Amino acid sequence: MSKTAEIYGINGPVIYLKGNTGFKMSEMVYVGEENLVGEVISLKKEATTVQVFEETSGLRPGETVTASGDAISVTLGPGILNNIFDGIQRPLSVIAEQSGKYISRGMQVDSLDTEKLWDVHITVSEGMEVYGGTIIAEVPETESIVHKSMVPPNIHGVVKSVVPDGKYNITQTIAVLTLEDGSEYELKLAQKWPIRIPRPTSKRYPASKPLVTGQRILDTLFPIAKGGTAAVPGGFGTGKTMTQHQIAKWSDADIIIYIGCGERGNEMTQVLEDFSKLHDPKTGNALMARTSLIANTSNMPVAAREASIYTGITLAEYYRDMGYDVAIMADSTSRWAEALRELSGRLEEMPAEEGFPAYLASRLSAFYERAGMMQNLNGTEGSVSIIGAVSPQGGDFSEPVTQNTKRFVRCFWGLDKSLAYARHFPAIHWLTSYSEYLGDLSYWYSENVSPKFVEYRNRIMAILNSESSLMEIVKLIGSDVLPDDQKLTLEIARVIRLGFLQQNAFHPDDTCVSLEKQFKMMEVILYLYKKCRALIAMGMPMSVLKKENIFEKIIAIKYDVPNDHLEMMDDYKKAVKDFYNTVMEKNG
Structure with missing residues (x-):
């Protein structure tokens, strides 16, 4: 027989039950006459606390709470893919048929x-x-x-x-x-699994293969490994969601789990519409055929927002156990942290920095630790990669969610407001971003792309860092006073920024670029730099080099060389050589 208790007090999504109820910690319960779904979050001898995943208005003291006997769990089986769920794995299409546009309270529908x-x-x-x-x-x-x-x-x-x-x-x-x-x-x-308990594995492997996204600034400068973790922090309008969309569309993961956690409803609508229309370049089928969406918009109850992250990671672990590489887009973990803060406040817990609960860091670490490249119990190998968007208020990266996330992820793609406003997308700033996976992946790059890949990447970064130092001088006294070799550094850095780092999501050849093309683009840019340096060493002024229009031609490679005709890259190396000879003849 199910255990029951009576409601004693209500505080938003948090309800209190008096006395020793006999309920278990993390047990799923049904609250009130409408059977609202809840979870036991605190047990004392004299009281039990429950968080409710649905709207509690109209609930009153004295109503009955019934224990289910199980922890809050998800159903794992065929039918997860090509489906859209809410934060506690209720299919939105079935809910729409039964209750219209808005989710009615106490909806009891099968997950699958x-x-x-x-x-x-x-x-x-x-x-x-x-x-x-x-x-x-x-x-x-x-x-x-x-x-x-x-x-x-x-x-x-x-x-x-x-x-x-x-x-x-x-x-x-x-x-x-x-x-x-x-x-x-x-x-x-099908089987059930509690969302807060990681699914067991046999062994965890170190990072060794990159998650190839087709985005040059990510794959070349700041790569993420399969089974890795990355944070995408940025203020409003900097392109967090669009960066995640691009990775979801083009990365070489087998399965995509997209968690819209506390985002605006119109953003989730855009995701749903975009993904349903897109064709998967890997299989030729619809992208939704390997995608599952968890939509938990900002007007849904905060407790369900907190649960949606765990629902998504459990679905991902299930497909990893089959031997698939899974990528999770969590958009955004800041909204999840805000839900934690609201619930913590209602529970009258001692607040830490900026009102967030003291356990914010441990919750974030427990979430990101569920990523990894694993050997499963059945001997197969699979991975879960987590890419979490962070929405710091006012774009302030020093706030607690961003700072704590930085502690637990090894890849940080910092979005910059000034780049976004200048229409430079992806607006990931090369000076604030970093990846700790580069050393782990260098062997893979040398074996599968080129032994010189990491060397070229480091030289590109060195030029960008030099540009940053020189720009401080330019701001003070202008660029005219710089020597020609430093003017060249600024010009090559411009070629790198516009021709390599900037990427057009709406151009058929530029939206996704293979690692081979990325390497060849770096090769041509660095070859141009080498030839120009040789000319400047001979006394050629920078003004003469600019007359030949070679820099604009190299910037246009991303559009002018189709992805399936990489042999055309040799023509650009020849063009650089011809440019060198022409300048020598004219000014020799």
């Missing part, structure tokens, strides 16, 4: 379609010993992804009986196991 029949190919046989993670069936979930149903991590037994290949729904028994204690356990296509 229990009626739909899937084509199931069984991969186990009678008498076979199976462990947690063993793949029992394969289902073509979408045109792009084969779903692999697994034995839950904590189960070990021998297959007693198994159904033949055929069409089954997620509630039908696929196989029956005899466990070590002699009891029987029914395996289905």
Whole structure:
């Protein structure tokens, strides 16, 4: 029989139950006559505290709270992809059919379609010993992804009986196991898992492969590894969401989990509309065929916002267990931290810096620690990469969420307001950003792109750093007084900024660029720099070099060289050589 208790006090999404209720910590409960979903967050002998994931207006003391017996969990099975959920994994399409545009309170809907029949190919046989993670069936979930149903991590037994290949729904028994204690356990296509507990793995690997995004400033200057963590901090309008969109569209991850946590409704609408129209360059199918969206907009209850991050990471870990590389876009962790702050305030906890709870850092670290390249229980390898947007108020990177996030991520892509207002996108500033993965990935770059890739990258960064130092002088006394070699540094830095770092998301060849093209672009720019330096060393003034229009020609490479005709890059190296000879002849 379910345990029940009566509401004693209500404070927004937080409710209090008097007495020793017998509830368990983190247990899911149903609150009031409308069965609102909640979670136990504090237990004392004399009182129990529950956070409610739905609007609590109209709730009154004396109403009943019923325990479910389980922790708040997600259903893991076929049907997650090409779907849109709210923060506690309720499918929005089903809710829309039942309650219209807005989510009615107390909506009880199945997370996944229990009626739909899937084509199931069984991969186990009678008498076979199976462990947690063993793949029992394969289902073509979408045109792009084969779903692999697994034995839950904590189960070990021998297959007693198994159904033949055929069409089954997620509630039908696929196989029956005899466990070590002699009891029987029914395996289905779907399983449940508590969202706050990481799914177990066999081994964690160090970073060794990059998550290739097709964005030059990310792949070349500040790469993220598969299984890595990155923060994208920036003020309003600097392009956090669009940067995440580009990575979601073009990165070489197998699965994308996009969490809209506390963002504006119109932004989430844009995501939904964009993703449903896009074609996946990897598979040729719709991008949504390998994407799942969790929409938790700013007008939804704050407690569900806090839960949505954990819902998303649990879905990602499930697909990682199948051997897929998963990328999570969390937009934005600042809104999640604000939800923590609001709930902490209502619980009357001691506030820390800027009113955030003292446990903000530990919650952030626990979230980012769930990323990684892993060996799964079934022997496959998979990864979860987390790219979290941070929205510091007023673009102030010294506030607690940004500073604590920096402690736990190894990749920091700092967006700059002045670049965004100058229409330089992506507006990631090369002086405030960094990646600690470069050393880990240098071997991969030398083996798979070129042994000179990291060397060229470092030389590009050195030029940009020199430009920054020179600009301080230029601001004071103007550029005319600089010697020609320093004027050249400024001009090459301009070529790098406009021709390499700036990228046009609406141009078919520039929206996504292969690592090979990125390397060849660096090669041409550095070759131009070498030839120009040689001319200046011979006494040629910078004004003569600018007359030949070679700098503008190199900037235009990103548009003029199609991604499938990289042999044209040799023509640009020849053009630089011809430019060198022409200047020598004219001024020799």
